[in-house]
Amino acid sequence: MENLTIPNIKSNATKEVLKITLLNSRKSAHLGVLLLLLPFLFFFGNVAKYNLGIDLDFINLFLGWIISLDTVPVVNWLIRFILLGGPILAILFNLFAIMHMYTNHETHEFIITLKLKWVNIAIIILCGLILLLFFTYLVVENMNHP
Numbered sequence: 001m002e003n004l005t006i007p008n009i010k011s012n013a014t015k016e017v018l019k020i021t022l023l024n025s026r027k028s029a030h031l032g033v034l035l036l037l038l039p040f041l042f043f044f045g046n047v048a049k050y051n052l053g054i055d056l057d058f059i060n061l062f063l064g065w066i067i068s069l070d071t072v073p074v075v076n077w078l079i080r081f082i083l084l085g086g087p088i089l090a091i092l093f094n095l096f097a098i099m100h101m102y103t104n105h106e107t108h109e110f111i112i113t114l115k116l117k118w119v120n121i122a123i124i125i126l127c128g129l130i131l132l133l134f135f136t137y138l139v140v141e142n143m144n145h146p
Contacts, residue, residue, distance in 0.1 A: 028097035090123060090127045100112070
C-alpha cells in the first residue's frame with residue numbers, strides 16, 4: 001500500500017459545481033400563484049364583464065371593491081402596485097428558484113443554467129402574459145383616436 005500513487009486529477013470535466021438555488025421552487029410557485037391571483041381576477045373580471053357581457057356577482061363585488069378603494073390614495077397605489085408589481089415579483093421569485101449562475105474563471109465563462117421545473121416555468125409564462133396584456137391595454141387605451 002505504501003507504493004501506491006495517489007491519482008492527481010486536474011481536468012475541468014471532473015470538477016463539480018455547487019449549484020445553490022436562492023429560493024425553494026415549491027414555495028416560490030405557491031407565492032407566484034398568490035401574487036398572480038389578484039391581477040388574474042382583475043383581468044378576467046374586466047374581460048368577462050365588459051367584453052363578453054357576463055355579469056357574475058363575485059366579479060361585480062370584486063371590481064366594485066377595487067373601484068371603491070380608488071378614493072383612498074395610499075390604497076389606490078397599493079392596489080396598482082399589486083396589479084403590476086405582483087406578476088413582476090412572481091417572475092423574479094420563480095426565476096431565482098430555477099436559475100443558477102456562476103463564473104468559471106479558468107475559461108472566462110459566465111454560465112447560466114435553468115432547472116426544468118414546469119410549474120415554475122408555467123407561472124413565469126402566465127405572469128409574462130398578464131403583464132403583456134396590461135401593457136397592451138395601457139397602450140391601446142391611451143392612443144389618440146382621430
